[in-house]
Amino acid sequence: MQATKAIIHLDNLRWNIKAARKIIGPRPKICIAVKADGYGHGAVNISLCALEAGVEYLAVARVSEAAEVRAAGINAPILVLSQAQPEELPRVVSLDLIPLVSDAEFIDEIAGAAEHAGKKITVHLKVDTGMGRLGCHTEDAVSLAAKIFSGKNLYLGGVATHLSVADSLIPEDITYTKEQLSKFREIVSSMKNAGIDPGIVHAANSGALVYHDDSYFDMIRPGLFLYGYSPAYGMDKASLPRIKPVMELQSEVVLVKKVKKGSFISYGRTWKAPEDTFLGVIPAGYADGFPRKLSNDHSVYIRGKSYPLVGRICMDQCMVNLGPETEVKRWDKAMIFGPGFITAADMAEKLQLIPYEIMCGVNKRVPREYV
Numbered sequence: 162m163q164a165t166k167a168i169i170h171l172d173n174l175r176w177n178i179k180a181a182r183k184i185i186g187p188r189p190k191i192c193i194a195v196k197a198d199g200y201g202h203g204a205v206n207i208s209l210c211a212l213e214a215g216v217e218y219l220a221v222a223r224v225s226e227a228a229e230v231r232a233a234g235i236n237a238p239i240l241v242l243s244q245a246q247p248e249e250l251p252r253v254v255s256l257d258l259i260p261l262v263s264d265a266e267f268i269d270e271i272a273g274a275a276e277h278a279g280k281k282i283t284v285h286l287k288v289d290t291g292m293g294r295l296g297c298h299t300e301d302a303v304s305l306a307a308k309i310f311s312g313k314n315l316y317l318g319g320v321a322t323h324l325s326v327a328d329s330l331i332p333e334d335i336t337y338t339k340e341q342l343s344k345f346r347e348i349v350s351s352m353k354n355a356g357i358d359p360g361i362v363h364a365a366n367s368g369a370l371v372y373h374d375d376s377y378f379d380m381i382r383p384g385l386f387l388y389g390y391s392p393a394y395g396m397d398k399a400s401l402p403r404i405k406p407v408m409e410l411q412s413e414v415v416l417v418k419k420v421k422k423g424s425f426i427s428y429g430r431t432w433k434a435p436e437d438t439f440l441g442v443i444p445a446g447y448a449d450g451f452p453r454k455l456s457n458d459h460s461v462y463i464r465g466k467s468y469p470l471v472g473r474i475c476m477d478q479c480m481v482n483l484g485p486e487t488e489v490k491r492w493d494k495a496m497i498f499g500p501g502f503i504t505a506a507d508m509a510e511k512l513q514l515i516p517y518e519i520m521c522g523v524n525k526r527v528p529r530e531y532v
């Protein structure tokens with residue numbers, strides 16, 4: 162296999178699922194977000210492992226993502242979080258996906274597609290309690306739930322909302338989340354009072370899982386946490402069970418070569434050897450998802466030691482300074498980020514990005530190896 166690959170530590174995924182279970186207790190279900198190809202980890206393999214570890218639901222953003230998971234023979238319930246296109250509805254129905262619906266027009270369309278196929282399809286109603294994205298207005302929630310509940314081709318399988326600042330520890334944000342949750346709770350009880358069974362009630366993303374224990378309802382919907390990252394970097398609660406990054410970006414030293422004092426390294430000659438030294442060339446670059454902005458500002462882990470990256474990160478390669486004497490040999494493994502070393506969160510922090518962007522940024526040309 163090529164040198165640069167993403168090692169996916171499935172044991173760490175299982176560990177993180179256990180940690181989530183420990184936080185929420187035995188009752189709520191867990192739905193893992195596997196959108197964006199499982200946050201770059203590979204949706205199919207992550208789904209298989211998570212389901213085996215007791216996760217009950219999967220969530221994707223696109224119908225095409227759900228189709229890939231179904232094609233692998235996975236029959237678990239799959240929520241489609243984003244708005245499906247009208248022409249995708251026959252596929253939503255035939256694949257038994259569970260769309261989140263926000264409006265009457267789409268409810269009619271999905272009911273029509275179900276009727277056409279001679280089926281009854283489960284949908285969840287999404288309520289906008291303050292995220293300002295998909296979801297119906299809170300005042301329309303009960304009537305839309307009633308419409309679904311009484312629809313001949315529809316089941317109301319659940320009611321959901323999404324929290325916009327659940328990962329924030331700023332007091333105003335905590336208040337905002339509490340308000341979102343209390344609006345949501347009110348809506349659910351109005352439904353019940355109107356004789357409507359809301360089905361599975363769910364709201365919590367990773368932030369809520371960690372910081373809002375009143376957000377679990379019947380199911381949680383985390384992504385980030387299960388991939389091994391705490392939602393508020395560096396501000397973890399002491400009581401938070403330890404979680405472990407699932408993805409490691411690994412490469413190899415493909416050339417060790419001596420360079421003279423004063424040699425310039427890489428494009429833009431941004432680094433000059435201060436002494437005679439050994440240089441290691443590593444075939445990982447920004448086209449693999451190793452952000453170029455980390456040029457001269459990252460380290461790579463080889464043989465149990467950390468070596469500074471020198472010069473610009475190129476499209477396909479980068480270089481490290483191995484020092485004037487080195488035990489590093491050609492074909493040694495080189496970890497660019499991963500568990501127990503610099504993590505995607507550390508890189509994101511430095512770049513003012515979020516760890517999601519680092520993980521999703523690991524390109525398709527990087528094969529995933531599951532261990």
Ligand SMILES: *Cc1c(COP(=O)(O)O)cnc(C)c1O
Nearest residue numbers: 194242323366367382383384385
């Ligand atoms: C992505 C997503 C989640 C999971 O979010 P994390 O921050 O990764 O836990 C949950 N719900 C919805 C609607 C989402 O889009």
